[in-house]
Amino acid sequence: MKQMTGAEMIVEALKDQGVDTIFGYPGGAVLPIYDALFHQNFVRHVLVRHEQGAAHAAEGYARSTGKVGVLLVTSGPGATNAVTGLTDALLDSIPLVCITGQVPTHLIGSDAFQECDTVGITRSCTKHNYLVKKIEDLPRILHEAFYVAANGRPGPVVIDIPKDVQFALGKYVNPRGLQHKTYQPKVKGDLDRIKEAVAMMAAAKKPVFYTGGGIINSGPAAAHLLRELVRLTGFPITSTLMGLGAYPAPDPQWLGMLGMHGSYEANNAMHDCDLMIAIGARFDDRITGRLDAFSPGSKKIHIDIDPSSINKNVKVDLPIVGDCAHVLEDMVRLWRTDALRADKAALDAWWAQIEQWRARKSFSYKKSASTIKPQYAVERLYELTKNRKTFITTEVGQHQMWAAQHFHFAEPNRWMTSGGLGTMGYGLPAAIGVQMAHPDALVIDIAGEASIQMCIQEMSTAMQYRLPVKIFILNNEYMGMVRQWQELLHGGRYSESYSHSLPDFVRLAEAYGAHGIRCSDPADLDRAIQEMIDSPKPVIFDCLVDKAENCLPMIPSGKAHNDMILPDTDEDIGSVIDDKGKMLV
Amino acid sequence: MNAPAPASPPSPYSSAMGKSAMESHTLSVLVDNEPGVLARVVGLFSARGYNIESLTVAEVAHGEHLSRITIVTTGTPEIIEQISHQLDRIVPIHRVTDLTLRGRSIQRELAMVKVRGKGENRVEAMRLAEAFRARVIDATTESFVFELTGRPDKIDDFVELMRPLGLVDVARTGVAAISRGPEAL
Numbered sequence: 001m002k003q004m005t006g007a008e009m010i011v012e013a014l015k016d017q018g019v020d021t022i023f024g025y026p027g028g029a030v031l032p033i034y035d036a037l038f039h040q041n042f043v044r045h046v047l048v049r050h051e052q053g054a055a056h057a058a059e060g061y062a063r064s065t066g067k068v069g070v071l072l073v074t075s076g077p078g079a080t081n082a083v084t085g086l087t088d089a090l091l092d093s094i095p096l097v098c099i100t101g102q103v104p105t106h107l108i109g110s111d112a113f114q115e116c117d118t119v120g121i122t123r124s125c126t127k128h129n130y131l132v133k134k135i136e137d138l139p140r141i142l143h144e145a146f147y148v149a150a151n152g153r154p155g156p157v158v159i160d161i162p163k164d165v166q167f168a169l170g171k172y173v174n175p176r177g178l179q180h181k182t183y184q185p186k187v188k189g190d191l192d193r194i195k196e197a198v199a200m201m202a203a204a205k206k207p208v209f210y211t212g213g214g215i216i217n218s219g220p221a222a223a224h225l226l227r228e229l230v231r232l233t234g235f236p237i238t239s240t241l242m243g244l245g246a247y248p249a250p251d252p253q254w255l256g257m258l259g260m261h262g263s264y265e266a267n268n269a270m271h272d273c274d275l276m277i278a279i280g281a282r283f284d285d286r287i288t289g290r291l292d293a294f295s296p297g298s299k300k301i302h303i304d305i306d307p308s309s310i311n312k313n314v315k316v317d318l319p320i321v322g323d324c325a326h327v328l329e330d331m332v333r334l335w336r337t338d339a340l341r342a343d344k345a346a347l348d349a350w351w352a353q354i355e356q357w358r359a360r361k362s363f364s365y366k367k368s369a370s371t372i373k374p375q376y377a378v379e380r381l382y383e384l385t386k387n388r389k390t391f392i393t394t395e396v397g398q399h400q401m402w403a404a405q406h407f408h409f410a411e412p413n414r415w416m417t418s419g420g421l422g423t424m425g426y427g428l429p430a431a432i433g434v435q436m437a438h439p440d441a442l443v444i445d446i447a448g449e450a451s452i453q454m455c456i457q458e459m460s461t462a463m464q465y466r467l468p469v470k471i472f473i474l475n476n477e478y479m480g481m482v483r484q485w486q487e488l489l490h491g492g493r494y495s496e497s498y499s500h501s502l503p504d505f506v507r508l509a510e511a512y513g514a515h516g517i518r519c520s521d522p523a524d525l526d527r528a529i530q531e532m533i534d535s536p537k538p539v540i541f542d543c544l545v546d547k548a549e550n551c552l553p554m555i556p557s558g559k560a561h562n563d564m565i566l567p568d569t570d571e572d573i574g575s576v577i578d579d580k581g582k583m584l585v
Numbered sequence: 586m587n588a589p590a591p592a593s594p595p596s597p598y599s600s601a602m603g604k605s606a607m608e609s610h611t612l613s614v615l616v617d618n619e620p621g622v623l624a625r626v627v628g629l630f631s632a633r634g635y636n637i638e639s640l641t642v643a644e645v646a647h648g649e650h651l652s653r654i655t656i657v658t659t660g661t662p663e664i665i666e667q668i669s670h671q672l673d674r675i676v677p678i679h680r681v682t683d684l685t686l687r688g689r690s691i692q693r694e695l696a697m698v699k700v701r702g703k704g705e706n707r708v709e710a711m712r713l714a715e716a717f718r719a720r721v722i723d724a725t726t727e728s729f730v731f732e733l734t735g736r737p738d739k740i741d742d743f744v745e746l747m748r749p750l751g752l753v754d755v756a757r758t759g760v761a762a763i764s765r766g767p768e769a770l
Contacts, residue, residue, distance in 0.1 A: 119621060124632050128676040148676055182617065183676050308670035311663060
């Protein structure tokens with residue numbers, strides 16, 4: 001086999017791993033890799049404007065395709081700027097490979113220019129990381145990194161490559177036949193336990209499926225099998241923020257998202273159920289609310305590929321470690337072959353109860369003819385885009401929750417949001433990553449006027465690569481979720497949460513060469529949204545919405561699932577959280 | 586090395602688990618001896634607020650570059666289970682064994698204890714050292730260094746006895762542990 005440089009090996013490995021697009025930013029310590037990229041046409045490089053953007057773009061690419069997202073950044077500030085995106089990917093289990101340049105090996109530890117302890121800094125925000133000290137190790141580590149990122153519970157992997165290793169000559173090895181010596185996650189679930197699970201399901205009187213991002217990560221087959229199982233059993237289903245789209249939202253068995261801003265019917269079903277079937281969800285604090293009052297009367301089945309997710313926050317009765325798709329396949333098969341039937345009479349009564357909760361219409365809001373309600377804006381956006389191939393990304397805050405409540409996803413991989421870490425600035429670069437993977441799709445970043453400013457520089461990237469992403473800003477001139485919590489917890493003292501000195505977003509769009517639209521009239525909203533959809537360019541849509549609207553319903557901090565604030569209660573919103581709840585986030 | 590045990594949680598979010606009593610467990614962790622693996626293990630404990638009572642590490646198979654890390658930790662059974670799973674997720678870790686759960690394990694620690702004194706104290710220190718089967722590995726006219734191997738509580742006892750007799754310094758290796766019987770870990 002011919003000798004090649006470390007930099008050439010990196011490009012060769014990307015090809016062998018089927019990577020056609022990477023996101024990055026050059027610098028001194030990665031120049032040899034950029035030179036190797038210059039000499040080939042297979043891997044397309046997208047130049048971002050900030051390394052955080054590269055990480056989020058790679059996340060958007062990964063989340064919308066199911067492939068591993070790849071970013072390439074330089075040493076020092078390049079690596080540290082990527083840290084937020086890596087942490088985001090760790091919390092949401094997004095497979096990433098991040099290649100960082102490093103100062104040459106003989107300078108490591110000398111506080112050289114643009115040196116930082118990248119493996120030290122990223123150790124706790126990656127699934128795994130490597131410092132490549134010898135060219136002989138490079139091919140194996142490159143392939144291992146893709147394997148570790150994509151298998152088991154997915155996550156980000158950093159490969160820190162000193163500049164001398166990029167120049168060094170060595171023998172490239174392709175990934176065929178490569179086997180990892182320690183990391184072999186279990187994908188098949190224990191069949192006896194799965195049998196026990198379906199027996200529990202057949203005996204349940206008040207069951208609920210509680211699904212999460214693990215279904216999306218497991219791939220389209222998992223979503224397909226989930227749909228089959230839900231329909232076979234007739235059970236209600238809810239999902240976390242990360243799991244939206246795995247089950248089609250327009251379906252009557254769908255209860256809507258659960259959790260802090262989830263639907264009344266989903267949260268009450270979780271609280272009152274006698275059997276909870278958790279699949280690829282991790283009992284996060286946004287989901288459970290008060291733990292000692294969490295679903296007190298239920299048996300819990302928990303299917304997860306990560307054994308450390310089981311019994312972490314909530315003790316479960318029947319854990320099944322395995323990949324969602326594999327376990328769901330066994331469940332569907334067993335349900336069919338054993339000709340199991342749900343308890344029809346009990347299930348009818350359970351559905352009657354659920355319909356009563358549903359009748360509270362917990363996502364409702366007061367309509368207005370004079371101001372655009374943010375919920376209305378998302379509703380109209382959904383209605384006008386639902387018949388297209390539409391991908392939604394979000395920033396973080398009220399707009400994100402309204403998007404989750406009012407945009408109804410029918411397919412997996414269409415919804416990209418920062419769930420675990422809650423990273424403002426995620427949406428625009430993620431949209432760029434999605435649009436790179438799906439050039440013909442409609443990609444919309446539902447944003448807030450505060451969040452969008454955290455990675456606004458990526459407008460320039462969108463322009464350079466002619467990516468017609470649409471930024472739909474619900475502009476209420478506040479960091480809305482901060483403002484809402486200050487109203488709830490701090491006597492309405494809006495300390496530093498007003499979005500002062502906002503740019504003129506229409507002129508900002510024009511300054512980038514994009515298209516700007518502003519709308520403040522509900523009667524004009526449909527036309528304006530249509531204008532956005534029809535534009536061939538990136539668009540910044542400045543949607544001026546009600547400034548005081550709160551995101552409801554809400555499980556206040558420290559409260560249980562059946563103790564929600566509903567939109568139509570006249571309760572003084574500032575008085576519902578006790579002192580213990582105030583300490584929570 | 587010891588992180589303080591977290592105070593009783595103020596948060597209702599963390600009140601459903603962790604009502605059980607605290608237990609001490611010995612975990613035996615087989616790892617690839619590669620740079621940073623100890624940092625990953627120690628970082629996991631500090632990041633998630635777990636306790637480390639004792640930690641030892643050394644390469645046990647030079648050819649395969651395998652090291653064994655022995656960790657003594659305290660927590661509720663739920664936390665101990667979580668620690669095992671979290672450790673198992675670390676990529677270069679081959680195997681995590683909870684020796685306390687398996688039962689029938691042997692724990693040993695080596696200590697070197699320096700005692701300074703003259704006259705009756707010096708004679709008494711020697712006498713106690715014999716009773717504990719400690720060996721003298723360094724001596725001057727006014728000091729001894731004793732070497733002692735045993736279970737951690739035996740070493741604690743010895744150190745306490747030496748205190749009034751002129752205890753100067755103690756160096757301990759931390760616990761190494763292995764299972765009894767013919768089976769491998």
